């Protein structure tokens with residue numbers, strides 16, 4: 001890996017991705033902590049280094065790298081962040097996303113944990129139909145994290161989660177979509193809370209794939225990886241986000 005100190009005259013010669021400059025020297029953009037591999041750049045230089053149409057994107061609470069890589073494929077400077085390591089190589093910060101929220105991102109797409117916020121999660125609060133204080137406290141903590149992301153100082157924000165349970169009192173979502181609207185043959189109601197972003201557009205197909213509620217289908221299989229597999233963002237939705245929001 002070659003390390004570079006970038007000077008302004010070099011800036012416009014850089015194309016993004018696994019970046020190349022005119023003399024074919026390669027710089028490696030993938031890094032663990034944002035900017036780890038290019039410590040010689042000041043924040044101002046890093047801002048200059050971005051092309052005008054290149055966005056700095058944070059994909060919060062993502063271990064799969066699916067949304068991150070969809071934005072990178074469109075030429076953006078995207079990084080994922082999760083308490084878990086990234087499943088595939090790429091720019092990833094492993095740790096608490098709150099550590100890096102203030103790094104000058106243009107857009108954040110966040111997938112905070114939904115176990116205690118969703119309709120399905122309501123069962124933790126009402127085992128045997130009676131409100132359980134411990135379950136409620138956990139859900140309120142999850143809401144606090146959700147709201148911290150929702151209210152963070154980043155201009156464009158999308159938070160993705162399943163349909164929330166009413167008792168938790170999350171703000172109203174902006175849009176409800178399904179993976180099969182975007183080419184993945186799956187039903188899974190997905191809500192998006194949007195700030196300064198347009199609704200995703202799609203062409204609704206005239207078929208409905210199998211429900212995730214059916215016993216024995218992909219959603220209900222997978223052994224120890226079942227939960228992780230169920231949590232991953234569908235590639236069609238990721239591609240639509242990068243395509244539609246990456247050109248704003």
Ligand SMILES: C[S@@+](CC[C@H](N)C(=O)[O-])C[C@H]1O[C@@H](n2cnc3c(N)ncnc32)[C@H](O)[C@@H]1O
Pocket residue numbers: 060061062063064065066081082083084095096097098111112113114231232233
């Ligand atoms: C529902 S999963 C989302 C997975 C995502 N859709 C993907 O494709 O990788 C929620 C993720 O949030 C992560 N998480 C929870 N608290 C976090 C925090 N404070 N900072 C960063 N990630 C966090 C969890 O580790 C978990 O992987």
